[in-house]
Amino acid sequence: METNMDKELSSIFVIFGGTGDLTKRKLIPAIFSLMYEEKLPENFTIVAIGRREKTNEEYREEMRSSVEKFSRFSLNDYLWLKFSKRIFYKNFDFTSDNQGYADLDLFLEKMEIRYLTGGKRLYYLAVAPEFFEGIIRNLKNNGMVSRAIGWQRIMIEKPFGSSLETARILNHNISKLVPEEDLFRIDHYLGKEMIQNILAIRFGNSLFEPLWNANHIDNIQITSNELLGVESRGAYYENAGILKDMLQNHILQMLTMIAMEPPIDFEPESIRDEKVKVLRSLRPFTAETFKENIVRGQYGAGEIEDAKVIAYREENRVSKASNTDTFIALKTYIDNFRWGGVPIYIRAGKRMNNKSTEIVIQFKKLPGINYYKEFDNISHNLLVLKIQPEEGFFFQINAKQPGSEFKMEKVQLDYCQSCRALNDSPEAYERLILEAIRNNSSLFTRWDELQYSWQFVESIEKQYENNIPTCPNYSAGTSGPKEAIDLIENDGRQWWNTASD
Ligand code: BG6
Numbered sequence: 001m002e003t004n005m006d007k008e009l010s011s012i013f014v015i016f017g018g019t020g021d022l023t024k025r026k027l028i029p030a031i032f033s034l035m036y037e038e039k040l041p042e043n044f045t046i047v048a049i050g051r052r053e054k055t056n057e058e059y060r061e062e063m064r065s066s067v068e069k070f071s072r073f074s075l076n077d078y079l080w081l082k083f084s085k086r087i088f089y090k091n092f093d094f095t096s097d098n099q100g101y102a103d104l105d106l107f108l109e110k111m112e113i114r115y116l117t118g119g120k121r122l123y124y125l126a127v128a129p130e131f132f133e134g135i136i137r138n139l140k141n142n143g144m145v146s147r148a149i150g151w152q153r154i155m156i157e158k159p160f161g162s163s164l165e166t167a168r169i170l171n172h173n174i175s176k177l178v179p180e181e182d183l184f185r186i187d188h189y190l191g192k193e194m195i196q197n198i199l200a201i202r203f204g205n206s207l208f209e210p211l212w213n214a215n216h217i218d219n220i221q222i223t224s225n226e227l228l229g230v231e232s233r234g235a236y237y238e239n240a241g242i243l244k245d246m247l248q249n250h251i252l253q254m255l256t257m258i259a260m261e262p263p264i265d266f267e268p269e270s271i272r273d274e275k276v277k278v279l280r281s282l283r284p285f286t287a288e289t290f291k292e293n294i295v296r297g298q299y300g301a302g303e304i305e306d307a308k309v310i311a312y313r314e315e316n317r318v319s320k321a322s323n324t325d326t327f328i329a330l331k332t333y334i335d336n337f338r339w340g341g342v343p344i345y346i347r348a349g350k351r352m353n354n355k356s357t358e359i360v361i362q363f364k365k366l367p368g369i370n371y372y373k374e375f376d377n378i379s380h381n382l383l384v385l386k387i388q389p390e391e392g393f394f395f396q397i398n399a400k401q402p403g404s405e406f407k408m409e410k411v412q413l414d415y416c417q418s419c420r421a422l423n424d425s426p427e428a429y430e431r432l433i434l435e436a437i438r439n440n441s442s443l444f445t446r447w448d449e450l451q452y453s454w455q456f457v458e459s460i461e462k463q464y465e466n467n468i469p470t471c472p473n474y475s476a477g478t479s480g481p482k483e484a485i486d487l488i489e490n491d492g493r494q495w496w497n498t499a500s501d
Contacts, residue, residue, distance in 0.1 A: 006082035010117045011043045012108055016094055016135055017126035018048025022157065026188075027126060028063045028087075029071040029222050030429035035083050036073045039434060041117040046087045047108065049094055056155075059089035064479050072427065090131075094127075094135055101142040108144075119150025122436055128236075129159055133173050140177040142277070155184045155436055158249055160331070160445075162239060164454035171447050184436045184444040189250040191428030191435075191443055194387045194417070198257040198359075199266075201385070201393065208383070209262070211363065213338045220359040220381065221345045222254055227304050229476070230326070234317035241325040246348045248457040252279065253445070254387070257343065258333055258359060268442035272449060279452035282334040284459035294460065295483040296469045297327030299351040302476030309351065309476045326350040329484035331491075345488055347495070350478035356499035357387035379410040384498055390428050391417040391425060 011311040013031065015023055048059060064084065067075055090107060092100030112119060125132055133374045136154060139145045145152045161167025174183070189195055202208055211217070224246060236244065256275035263270040285294065300311040313320050327349035332345065345372065363381035375398075382396040393415040401407040417425070435443045473481045479497075488495055 006107070007118075009434075010043045010115070011049060011122055012045045012111055012115075012117050013080075013433070014104075014108065014121060014123045015046065015048045015126055016131070017050070018089065019050035019052055019054075019062075019346035020126050022126045023048065024063070025070050026427070026429045027124065027433070028066050029069075030427050032067045032071050032075075032083055032434055033054070033073055033427065033430050034434060036071075036079065036222075039430075040437075042082075042086075043117060044086060045111055045115050045117060047090055047104075048087065049090050049092065049104070051091065051093050053065050053091050054089050056087070056089050060084045060087050063087060088147070094138070098138065098141070101138045101144065105142050105144050114451045117150070119147055119152075120437075121150065121152045122155060122318060122433075123152065124155045124157075124433075126157055129157075129162070129170075132156055132160075133170060136174050136177050145178050145182065149417065151182070151368055151439070153182045153184055153436055153439075154178060155186055155432075155444075158188075159187050159244060160185050160450055161454065162244065164451065165367065167450055167454050169492050176446075180447065181441070184432075184441060185446075185450065186432060187249045187253050187445050188428040188432060190445075191432040192299070192387060192432075193425040193431075194385060194391045194393075195254060196431075197255060197393075197417075198254075198385065199271075202258075203262055212361075214340050214342045216364055217342055218257060218364045219343045219345060219493060220255075220363045221362065221496060222251055222258075222347075223276065223360075224251060224348040224493065225354050225497070226350045226355045227352065227355045229299065229309060229317050229351050230312065230318070232316065237326075238318055238324050242328045242348055242350070243457055243460060244323060246478040247328060247346070248453050248458075249445075251346055251448075251454070252282075252453045253347055254357075255346075255358060258361070259339060259344075261338070266365050266442070268440060271442045272446045276332060276446070276448050276452060277336070279456065280447060281334045281339075283333045283335050283453075284454045285332075285463060286458060286459070287463055290460070290463040290467060293331045293487070294463075294467070295327075295329040295481055295487055296325045296464075296467065297329075297349065297474050297481040297484070298322070298324065298469070298471040299326050299349075299474055299476045300472030302351065302478065304351060305479045311472050312351075313472065313475070323471050327352075327474060327480045329480065329487050331487060343491065343493075345493075345495070346478065347484055349474075349480050353477055353479050354499040355389055355496075356497065358497060358499070359385040359387065360496045361385075362493075374408060378408050382496060382497065386498070389418075392501075393417075393421070395429055437487075 017023060059326045064080055090104055125135055259278045260274035263274045268325050298312050312326050321405050332344050361383040365380060369416040370385035378398045385393045392415050396410055396412050398408050399411045401409045432443055
């Protein structure tokens with residue numbers, strides 16, 4: 001019997017870039033998990049599009065090994081049969097072949113009749129950004145979006161543009177083809193369990209929100225360390241660097257969740273309205289502020305987990321003289337009433353000494369009380385949000401050491417989400433796909449968020465020409481250039497990173 005959930009969610013998921021890495025590593029395993037957990041109805045159908053010739057069977061076999069490798073649930077023949085019979089492969093050159101779109105539309109219509117999906121289609125553009133506009137134009141020209149039945153939504157992978165100007169042009173052009181409410185621009189960090197949890201921790205506890213401002217918070221730190229290098233993406237990374245690959249999107253998105261005002265409700269537009277205000281309040285960099293407050297870095301050869309790794313300049317499709325950053329550390333401010341004067345320290349890097357993403361809220365110390373000499377040198381209160389790989393958070397407070405002496409020590413009230421019995425947080429892509437089908441756009445970036453984050457990032461990029469570091473300036477497997485440590489220590493503070501403590 002068809003339930004309401006079936007009616008709402010039954011749809012066709014059309015993947016442009018069906019043979020690409022993202023599809024294999026993330027999309028197909030994510031949909032498998034959703035089916036496994038019965039979050040999608042049985043008539044949910046996948047149509048993957050690629051330029052290579054393949055039969056449905058060949059494609060399904062390839063996807064089987066992806067699911068085996070990357071899904072968080074184990075596969076058996078029964079499950080595979082159930083899942084794979086809903087996967088279809090269509091081969092055509094989506095960059096030029098107009099007839100291919102007409103054929104695809106016919107094929108999708110047949111599927112709609114066969115599987116009763118009611119005209120609901122989610123197009124996922126898992127392709128290089130230069131193809132976004134062309135695909136959307138072809139969909140429009142062939143009457144495959146804004147149809148009279150069901151809904152048709154488009155999920156767009158990052159990067160959305162490569163500069164403010166190109167992002168603007170892209171947005172201008174595609175917004176003439178599809179309404180904003182049908183566009184779902186992905187930032188997969190918004191699908192991460194602990195990023196979602198920020199809203200719960202901030203707005204669900206009487207403890208934090210009254211202290212969540214410049215009166216009580218000394219500084220905010222965001223650290224995003226990766227062990228991986230650029231892998232096979234040298235050509236893309238040469239143009240992006242860490243600035244556009246991580247800061248412009250994932251890191252600024254995390255910052256907006258930490259710094260935004262409470263939204264009037266949890267409707268997508270209410271949340272996004274508040275996030276935009278944070279981005280608009282970010283203090284842009286100038287030639288003067290750049291020098292003191294930004295450290296650029298690029299990795300040299302080194303060792304990661306006991307294995308030797310090559311320098312960035314030796315990576316495939318990277319120039320031997322490249323000055324592209326694989327690391328950045330910076331100090332900035334959010335110039336609004338809540339955050340005026342609170343430094344925000346950010347650092348992100350590839351080929352670091354650990355894999356960890358953490359957000360640290362460091363509270364101000366109590367004013368010193370002279371005759372409490374036992375309280376000399378007590379630690380700051382910290383709220384540490386562990387985004388990944390371990391998920392959870394802890395609150396560091398001071399307490400008396402047990403014993404006859406009155407000595408203070410720091411203790412941690414620890415919530416380990418990853419340790420919970422039966423814990424298995426959904427992968428970011430599972431949540432994003434499901435929420436796009438449910439039409440919840442709060443997990444996706446609105447155009448004005450992108451616009452202001454590009455503006456901030458460009459204020460940094462403008463200064464690059466006059467501030468080229470000696471490359472490489474940190475060895476793979478370390479905590480980055482020494483200047484990044486100085487950046488915070490010169491302010492009498494330190495980086496907190498529990499993964500390396
Ligand atoms: C991607 C970047 O958006 O995010 C990659 O392009 C980066 O360079 C990745 O490695 C990090 O994602 P996660 O989920 O592994 O932290």
